[in-house]
Amino acid sequence: MANVSIRDVRKSFGPVSIIKGVDVDIQDGEFVILVGPSGCGKSTLLRMIAGLEDITDGEIRIGSRVVNDIPPKDRDIAMVFQSYALYPHMTVAENMAFSLRLKGVPKAEQGKRVQEAAASLGLTQLLDRYPRQLSGGQRQRVAMGRAIVRDPQVFLFDEPLSNLDAKLRVAMRAEIKELHQRLKTTTVYVTHDQIEAMTMADKIVVMHDGIVEQVGAPLELYDRPANRFVAGFIGSPAMNFIDGRLEKAGFTLASGAVLSLGAQPPVPVGAKLTYGIRPEHLQVMSPGEPDSIPATVAVVEPTGSDTTLMVKVEGGSLTVLLRERCSLKPGEAIALRPVSHQSHLFDERGRRIASV
Amino acid sequence: MSDWLSPEEWTAVRLSLKVALTAMAASVVPGIAVALLLERGRFWGRQALDVLVHLPLVLPPVVVGYALLLGFGRRGPIGAFLADHLGIVLSFRWTGAALACAVMGFPLLVRAVRLSIEAVDRKLEDAAGTLGAHPVWVFLVVTLPLILPGILAGMVLSFAKAMGEFGATITFVSNIPGETQTIPSAIYTLTQVPGGEGGALRLTLVSVAISVGALWVSEWMARRVRRRLLAR
Numbered sequence: 186m187a188n189v190s191i192r193d194v195r196k197s198f199g200p201v202s203i204i205k206g207v208d209v210d211i212q213d214g215e216f217v218i219l220v221g222p223s224g225c226g227k228s229t230l231l232r233m234i235a236g237l238e239d240i241t242d243g244e245i246r247i248g249s250r251v252v253n254d255i256p257p258k259d260r261d262i263a264m265v266f267q268s269y270a271l272y273p274h275m276t277v278a279e280n281m282a283f284s285l286r287l288k289g290v291p292k293a294e295q296g297k298r299v300q301e302a303a304a305s306l307g308l309t310q311l312l313d314r315y316p317r318q319l320s321g322g323q324r325q326r327v328a329m330g331r332a333i334v335r336d337p338q339v340f341l342f343d344e345p346l347s348n349l350d351a352k353l354r355v356a357m358r359a360e361i362k363e364l365h366q367r368l369k370t371t372t373v374y375v376t377h378d379q380i381e382a383m384t385m386a387d388k389i390v391v392m393h394d395g396i397v398e399q400v401g402a403p404l405e406l407y408d409r410p411a412n413r414f415v416a417g418f419i420g421s422p423a424m425n426f427i428d429g430r431l432e433k434a435g436f437t438l439a440s441g442a443v444l445s446l447g448a449q450p451p452v453p454v455g456a457k458l459t460y461g462i463r464p465e466h467l468q469v470m471s472p473g474e475p476d477s478i479p480a481t482v483a484v485v486e487p488t489g490s491d492t493t494l495m496v497k498v499e500g501g502s503l504t505v506l507l508r509e510r511c512s513l514k515p516g517e518a519i520a521l522r523p524v525s526h527q528s529h530l531f532d533e534r535g536r537r538i539a540s541v
Numbered sequence: 542m543s544d545w546l547s548p549e550e551w552t553a554v555r556l557s558l559k560v561a562l563t564a565m566a567a568s569v570v571p572g573i574a575v576a577l578l579l580e581r582g583r584f585w586g587r588q589a590l591d592v593l594v595h596l597p598l599v600l601p602p603v604v605v606g607y608a609l610l611l612g613f614g615r616r617g618p619i620g621a622f623l624a625d626h627l628g629i630v631l632s633f634r635w636t637g638a639a640l641a642c643a644v645m646g647f648p649l650l651v652r653a654v655r656l657s658i659e660a661v662d663r664k665l666e667d668a669a670g671t672l673g674a675h676p677v678w679v680f681l682v683v684t685l686p687l688i689l690p691g692i693l694a695g696m697v698l699s700f701a702k703a704m705g706e707f708g709a710t711i712t713f714v715s716n717i718p719g720e721t722q723t724i725p726s727a728i729y730t731l732t733q734v735p736g737g738e739g740g741a742l743r744l745t746l747v748s749v750a751i752s753v754g755a756l757w758v759s760e761w762m763a764r765r766v767r768r769r770l771l772a773r
């Protein structure tokens with residue numbers, strides 16, 4: 186096991202700069218998730234850790250070694266690909282034994298270790314099959330098994346679950362987490378699914394456009410997003426943003442509605458701000474209540490356990506998540522009041538300046 | 542059977558097979574290497590190499606044969622070097638015929654191998670690297686088995702091209718019975734002499750039979766390989 190440190194790492198493909206100076210510290214045994222929208226450079230960064238892309242500038246260390254010029258085979262890592270990358274001409278057992286065969290481990294020992302890994306992944310019955318005779322979920326397990334058998338210092342995962350159906354994905358999420366708790370191997374895991382990130386990670390690295398927006402524990406990012414991007418990216422349904430300005434009475438919307446603020450933000454009165462509030466932190470009131478935003482119900486989406494409302498307000502729409510069932514009908518006039526101490530204020534550059 | 546073909550015709554058939562098999566065998570390893578270079582290499586002059594390899598496909602065979610004569614003939618720079626230092630003489634020898642056939646078939650072999658390399662999922666090779674494999678090992682254990690069907694197809698194309706090669710061969714090594722007279726040259730000669738029609742027809746039939754046989758063998762091998770590779 187080892188820690189991984191990424192220091193001011195940059196990557197350009199020709200003239201195009203893709204990774205624009207990334208710093209991340211990954212502790213020994215930590216499960217770190219790189220998350221961000223498509224094209225932000227997550228896979229590129231992971232491939233740089235693996236040694237599959239060279240590093241234009243900066244430094245990557247695994248353990249105490251700078252690995253910039255060390256080829257993938259000597260980095261003591263194992264990578265699991267989105268497409269699984271199983272060898273079609275090898276059986277499941279041969280695929281899993283691949284790294285052992287390279288190391289010249291005796292056949293009997295190979296068999297034993299493959300058996301162990303197969304048993305822990307429920308693959309014992311499939312060892313003699315070829316990858317094309319397996320389902321997507323089974324292939325995914327074989328890919329993980331192949332990585333586990335290598336017993337590396339660091340596991341690298343690139344969207345390993347994105348080709349699975351929703352139900353299997355949830356099951357595998359738990360299984361990977363359990364696996365990590367058992368093996369305690371340092372893991373870097375890439376996904377664009379923020380739920381995966383929230384549920385699995387010890388630490389999340391939110392990337393956007395080749396830079397790191399914020400690093401932190403899942404709930405830390407949820408409760409104290411550094412900026413509007415992170416606030417909008419983490420959490421589902423996404424946070425609501427309302428534009429307005431700071432007045433003596435509180436946060437004032439374009440419509441004239443005023444939301445009182447628990448604390449005075451550190452900006453002058455009159456400043457243009459964005460008010461961020463999560464869908465579950467809006468309460469439904471009767472129209473006309475003070476300290477609320479007038480709204481009209483547009484769509485009601487019951488999921489069974491809770492209800493999502495899409496409502497129209499002056500100048501836009503908001504999402505409301507109710508924990509209980511509700512009898513609201515589309516077209517009905519309501520008012521929304523934020524739960525106190527759950528809102529965030531962002532300045533014009535998108536930085537969070539206060540939580541109120 | 543043996544009196545169905547005249548001794549001269551038998552000689553041409555045997556010589557053709559020897560020339561074609563030699564040409565094919567000699568091209569395989571360089572063909573794979575060039576295909577890899579063209580498909581994976583990032584080096585100066587890659588484009589030029591690509592053009593050079595493909596030239597025999599677009600040039601008139603006679604021109605290729607003449608170029609070989611200029612380069613590999615007794616007085617050509619390469620031919621003189623080979624003859625003086627290694628004792629290898631190509632001009633007017635069956636080995637020269639094999640060289641002409643190999644050169645003519647080379648682009649076909651390279652193309653077939655290149656296509657199969659292109660079809661290999663790079664992630665398979667990447668994964669091998671991250672699992673601790675040296676690039677040479679990756680090639681031998683991952684890439685090579687996956688491109689084997691393409692290599693077989695390329696070998697058959699190269700062999701078939703060699704069996705049918707005429708222009709470059711006759712220009713480079715002439716048409717000497719027993720030394721450089723392959724089936725096509727023999728057919729050509731027979732059609733030029735009175736009463737040669739029977740021989741020409743027999744050799745034509747032999748030529749067709751060998752080509753069909755080669756195709757059949759390659760199909761059979763490709764199917765076996767594919768079954769082993771993909772477990773179908």
Ligand SMILES: Nc1ncnc2c1ncn2[C@@H]1O[C@H](COP(=O)(O)OP(=O)(O)OP(=O)(O)O)[C@@H](O)[C@H]1O
Pocket residue numbers: 198203221222223224225226227228229230377
């Ligand atoms: N070999 C390459 N040459 C040129 N550009 C590349 C190359 N590989 C990736 N890119 C570019 O780099 C950017 C980041 O790609 P990357 O694959 O890292 O994104 P990602 O965050 O993993 O996205 P996704 O979630 O869609 O997988 C993209 O704009 C992509 O077009």
Ligand SMILES: [Mg+2]
Pocket residue numbers: 227228229
């Ligand atoms: Mg990606």
